[in-house]
Amino acid sequence: xxxxxxxxxxxxxxxxxxxxxxxxxxxxxxxxxxxxxxxxxxxxxxxxxxxxxxxxxxxxxxxxxxxxxxxxxxxxxxxxxxxxxxxxxxxxxxxxxxxxxxxxxxxxxxxxxxxxxxxxxxxxxxxxxxxxxxxxxxxxxxxxxxxxxxxxxxxxxxxxxxx
Amino acid sequence: xxxxxxxxxxxxxxxxxxxxxxxxxxxxxxxxxxxxxxxxxxxxxxxxxxxxxxxxxxxxxxxxxxxxxxxxxxxxxxxxxxxxxxxxxxxxxxxxxxxxxxxxxxxxxxxxxxxxxxxxxxxxxxxxxxxxxxxxxxxxxxxxxxxxxxxxxxxxxxxxxxxxxxx
Numbered sequence: 256x257x258x259x260x261x262x263x264x265x266x267x268x269x270x271x272x273x274x275x276x277x278x279x280x281x282x283x284x285x286x287x288x289x290x291x292x293x294x295x296x297x298x299x300x301x302x303x304x305x306x307x308x309x310x311x312x313x314x315x316x317x318x319x320x321x322x323x324x325x326x327x328x329x330x331x332x333x334x335x336x337x338x339x340x341x342x343x344x345x346x347x348x349x350x351x352x353x354x355x356x357x358x359x360x361x362x363x364x365x366x367x368x369x370x371x372x373x374x375x376x377x378x379x380x381x382x383x384x385x386x387x388x389x390x391x392x393x394x395x396x397x398x399x400x401x402x403x404x405x406x407x408x409x410x411x412x413x414x415x416x417x418x
Numbered sequence: 419x420x421x422x423x424x425x426x427x428x429x430x431x432x433x434x435x436x437x438x439x440x441x442x443x444x445x446x447x448x449x450x451x452x453x454x455x456x457x458x459x460x461x462x463x464x465x466x467x468x469x470x471x472x473x474x475x476x477x478x479x480x481x482x483x484x485x486x487x488x489x490x491x492x493x494x495x496x497x498x499x500x501x502x503x504x505x506x507x508x509x510x511x512x513x514x515x516x517x518x519x520x521x522x523x524x525x526x527x528x529x530x531x532x533x534x535x536x537x538x539x540x541x542x543x544x545x546x547x548x549x550x551x552x553x554x555x556x557x558x559x560x561x562x563x564x565x566x567x568x569x570x571x572x573x574x575x576x577x578x579x580x581x582x583x584x585x
Contacts, residue, residue: 264580264581268577271434272576272577274438275437275438275441275445275572275576278438279439279440279443279444279445279446280442280443282438282439282443282476283476286468286475287468287472289471290464296460296464297460299457299458300453300457300458300461300464300465301464301468304449304450304465307452308446308450311449312445312446377544406435409431409434409438410428410435413427413430
């Protein structure tokens with residue numbers, strides 16, 4: 256078994272690893288929200304966890320994806336290829352949406368759901384407000400769009416569209 | 419811009435996307451549990467049930483898809499004798515077995531144990547601080563360690579696949 260690996264191949268592996276780390280978790284969010292909705296008292300913690308994953312997993316993972324991607328595009332002279340420009344564009348869009356749209360709404364969801372649990376008191380039924388429902392819907396829809404962008408980007412990267 | 423994609427390349431994209439979807443969440447579990455334990459231990463039964471459902475509805479089906487796509491790719495390239503293909507198949511089989519025979523029953527048990535400890539704490543003093551029992555802590559540590567091992571296997575497999583080790 257011959258193991259001869261160029262440095263850029265190691266970087267490709269790291270690039271893919273960073274994609275798994277950064278974007279994989281978000282695909283499980285619909286299932287997480289569906290299960291958590293059956294236990295409304297756990298929702299504040301679930302929203303806190305989602306927000307922590309955004310800050311401690313997705314954001315650093317996204318930065319690694321971009322750094323490794325820049326190295327690869329420079330090394331292989333691929334800056335003019337569509338799939339590289341698309342990938343960079345999507346990374347910027349996802350970073351901006353995470354920081355400016357999803358992040359603040361996740362924080363608001365934590366506050367709103369905590370207030371609802373507190374208002375219900377110990378043992379009382381937790382009622383979801385319209386604001387909570389609207390926020391959850393918008394985070395779900397935008398998160399789904401980001402997931403679709405990730406899948407489309409994986410497709411463009413693998414097929415090296417426009418190379 | 420010319421878009422000429424073979425079916426093989428399409429299946430390769432499906433294979434990679436399935437890996438991202440199946441395994442990505444497992445790397446976020448430590449953060450999720452750290453938040454649960456610190457912010458609200460009473461939510462731990464719910465978090466364990468979430469992990470069980472994610473295993474059933476996200477990890478298992480997409481792992482199956484990754485395996486099917488991988489088998490197609492290996493057949494197309496006649497590369498079943500390559501180390502990275504054999505390793506990949508073995509790891510998927512191991513992870514599938516771990517998911518069904520190890521993680522799923524233990525996640526359900528963790529939810530039961532957490533509920534039992536919370537109920538016991540509330541019985542002695544309603545609203546009391548939750549202190550989980552030794553059985554729960556031991557089982558959670560075991561599940562965490564096996565999850566770390568599974569994550570290491572996934573990382574190593576991605577490396578072998580990308581480098582096509584042994585091809």
